[in-house]
Amino acid sequence: MARTVARADAVDHAGLLEFVRPRHQMILSTIRSDGRPQMSPVTGGVDDQGRIVISTYPARAKAANLRRTPVASVVVLSEEFTGAWVQIDGDAEVIDMPDAEDALVDYYRSIAGEHPDWDEYRAAMRLQGKSLIRITPTQWGPIATGGFPADVAARLDEQDG
Template identity: 65%
Template sequence: MATNTDVDLQGLLDFVRDRHNLVLITSRKDGRPQASPVSGGVDEEGRIVISTYPERAKTHNARRDADVSVLVTSDEFDDAWVQVDGTCEVLDGEEAIEPLVDYFRSISGEHPDWEEYRQAMRDQGKSLLRITPSRWSPIATGGFPPRLADD
């Protein structure tokens, strides 16, 4: 049976924190949507964080138009999901290094060698997208509408 569960910001972050499969929606120059499957987490400030590269379309789009949406899915296709709309900040260079450490921790926990990780992020020239949620849908599951569940 399909469900919709309204949650406050804390409920949203609790839901997103354990799910790392996301689809980031940015806007192309012509206004059409650009969808990018990504991995993400939630930082200590309650922002959705995504590691990327400065030359990727999602990064260019987020720099031009900071209004983005993120579809957060569960591991199973027919399990719960939520859409989050928010404002995206792009971090590059040294400014991104410590937030990238937080990103890694939010998804994978502790790294065996943080200095090695930091250097790898510098060598790869990684960027970080930080999305501050401003509104979100109910947490939903697919399936039959409740009116058909009793049939």
């Protein structure tokens, strides 16, 4: 049985966005005040300008961290834990209400499409005082998949062979 060989496929910006758009499970990494990383599992999307968008509350650690140090990294995961993934690094901003309202509509659309009642959605976002994180990608790694290094897979296949 052939072993799965790990891959790391470099992509341009368009290829990155094509990979990310259908994937919404992410790990967001920000920088705490003491310099250590703070990571949060989040749901995210891609807006029309190619930025990663994540909804949050203004008092969350990730928002406070980004206000202080406006850079972030995001690992975008596939539905299957063993599926392809990519790390994106970028400049970040936090947008609060009332400025976040239209951006939160765009965020929702990027993940779930059209809402059955946009007035209701907007009212809920205002009531909750939601904020939006936007990350502009400045660099990214290859789209990676797990598996054996090619030489190890070949040796194991020969052994089984």
